Amino acid sequence: MIGVFLCDCGTNIAGNVDMEYLKRELEKEDDLIVHESLFLCSQIGQDLIKETIEKENLDRVVVCSCSPKHHGDIFKECIGEKMNPYLWEMANIREQCSWATEDKEEATQKALSLIKGSIEASRTLQEIGQAKIPVIKDVMIIGGGIAGMHTAIELGDKGFHVYLVEQKPNIGGNMCKLDRTFPTDDCSMCTISPILNETAMHKNIDLITMADVEDVSGHPGEYIVKIRKRPRYVDMEVCTGCGDCAQTDFVMEKPKLDGMLWLDRIKIDEELCNGCGACAKLCAKQNDPPALTQKEKGDIPEYNTKNCVGCWVCVEKCPKNAVEIVNVCPIVVPSEYSFGLGFRKAIYVPDSQAVPLKYLRDPETCLKLNGTMDCQGCINICQAKALCDDEEEELELKVGAIVVATGYDQYDLSGTEYNLEHPNVITGLELERLLSPSGPTLGELKRPSDGKIPESVVFVQCAGSRDRRYAEYCSKICCMYATKNAQLIKADHPEIDVTICYIDLRAAGRGYEEYFDRAREMGIKYIRGNVSEILSDGDELLVRTENTLLNEPLLLETGLVVLSTAMVPSKGTQHMIETIPLVPGRDGFIAPYHVKIAPVDTATTGIYIAGTAEAPKPIQECITDAGAVASRVATFLKDDEITVDLITSYINPDICIKCGECAEICNYDAIDTEGDSYEVVDVSCHACGMCTTVCPTNAMELRYFSDIQLEKTVDGILEKDKDSVIAYCCNQCGYNAADLAGTAKMRYSPEIKIVRIPCSGRVTLSQMLYPFTKGAKGVMIGACLEGTCHYIDGNIKEKEKVVLAKKILDLMGVGSEKLELYNISSAEGGKFVESAERMVSQC
Missing domain, CATH: 3.30.70.20 (Alpha-Beta Plaits)
Structure with a gap:
């Protein structure tokens, strides 16, 4: 027996639908038990349902009332107390019938059709059970920038064990490289240092640096992650971070090295040296060819650093203490940490404030590791004996959830009109390193070509952003960080002429507009115009642009150009998209499950995103993401199953x-x-x-929304009214839009009969054609707007099927115009009505 429960909803339904007629018609069927209630959602109404289920031993239930989006959960819980919670259907005779249809007789007939559709669908329903899946309480966070660290701390504080996996030797990401942060001009390191230390010291966080995620398998609640951990060739447990191994007397004349340099390891004090030659004799025994040679006794020995292996015997044995170590490691290369500015040794820490403050050896430039020579310099100097020959390590970890916080990179504008090849054309992050007290110039603004202070600086906004040739999107932070750096330059060097060339200035944030006003008051010039070309003039530069407000071309002479480059997905972000895999957006960043209602979830259950792995955003939004992600993970893993x-x-x-x-x-x-x-x-x-x-x-x-369930819904509708257009509407958008139209009392043809589906992509080719075989006038599909499908691309996949179905309808002689797909957002009730009326007119 099937229980059919009619809800008057006061006069909301009964005022425009003949409930007595419905009851009489339905009672004609022997296997239906029909009841009517003034308010079925009330406690009295719910008790009626439960009592009838018990008394009549009902097999199925059909609730005829408002939208399932409104009170569906209430009825599901009510029915679930007495029977399986999936053995019932709901006919929407309020929003999509009573409120949407002006004529009472037409509304009544439409209600009967919708109810019949639900009754026939209910006959196909099967009991649906539940699965309980154990979960692992550990969490992996991939990426140790500000978003990843903050997420790790939040989860660690909640009692979860966290693996924080970072590709680089140190955590902190790009925020560690900044001088100050807008709009408050706080010292970046002062802000992030406590977070760095808390992350490293937290009892619930295991920090894994120099590690790459190679593979992710398993399922939500139990992901298996394979990690390749690259060797440091320095024992992290033993290294004290003292820096003896990287000591140097090297001073850069300009911020940028031209390539790798060899430095002298030792220096001989000619005043102390008596020319005894002991050092040269000892060196000849140790090295072949020797690094120290003496032509005549009494001469100051000559030194060739490329033959020196760093045994330091000459230093230890010199009777006059005339030999001094000045560079334990002789190799100097440009610093990757500072984007090619400054230098590092072959044994190094990326930054003096790096966390963890543990040295590593670069196998490509270390003379011992790359096989150039049996160099012993750092090995012999290290009192802690931390140098080692460790090997690549493979880890396999099981976690319940994964957070991807792999950050961003700068767009590489090499070979473009921006002339990035010129040493005095730099990016915003390179300028950050020049202005940072821990940077290659210790905070002094020096241009890379010659180390001089520039007389003028031009900032070029949207360099690679909002440009179809490069990145079409706005990178969100550029206007404010250029304004910040311009202010910092002007504050230290009032004499420098600072200009910012922009397309549109965007200062949308708390304190941003005031920050911009302050910059103008300091004398920073803003020119509205797109930069078309940057030309070289020796060490100087010519910036070709225009002033669109004055409608005049400009050629700006300057000593330094700073490009506000587009933010793009980091290599780590791209790798995770391919490895997990995750769904990328059009911009290449990781697409959230839904940009508005699930902004930190991904399409894969149990995997979340935070920070600029999802999209360009400022630091404060990364922190907000981290809190949201920690909450979502905690909710997901709160139970054991x-x-x-x-x-x-x-x-x-x-x-x-x-x-x-x-x-x-x-x-x-x-x-x-x-x-x-x-x-x-x-x-x-x-x-x-x-x-x-x-x-x-x-x-x-x-199991639910099965093929037979959908077909029987159509059968039931068309049994009472063949003069119908079947409207398959996706649960999230098309169906919501129809509800919204009804709520606003927008009227449309009663010929439109809506069949709820989980996603427009659920409709098969045969389901598009099936209603026509039963006499339907037409079929419409209400799908999400392109780019907003709650199941990623169901609407796009469905559109492809519609094209094929239209061809078949033409071959059948039905006409392709009788099938249409409409992209409608959940808020577009008016568009649903327009689409419905257009569909009826085409049929």
């Missing part, structure tokens, strides 16, 4: 041919293709139904 309602897809192994089409279309990696047969990973499946539309043997099916 994840409970999953099995409304998911399933595969019939008897007819599955293992073609892989389902795995290919699934955005959630929910199809396990290993082993003898394909299986659905229930905890990963989002029940969108797209996999069911591509299975050539119909082996794939949804």
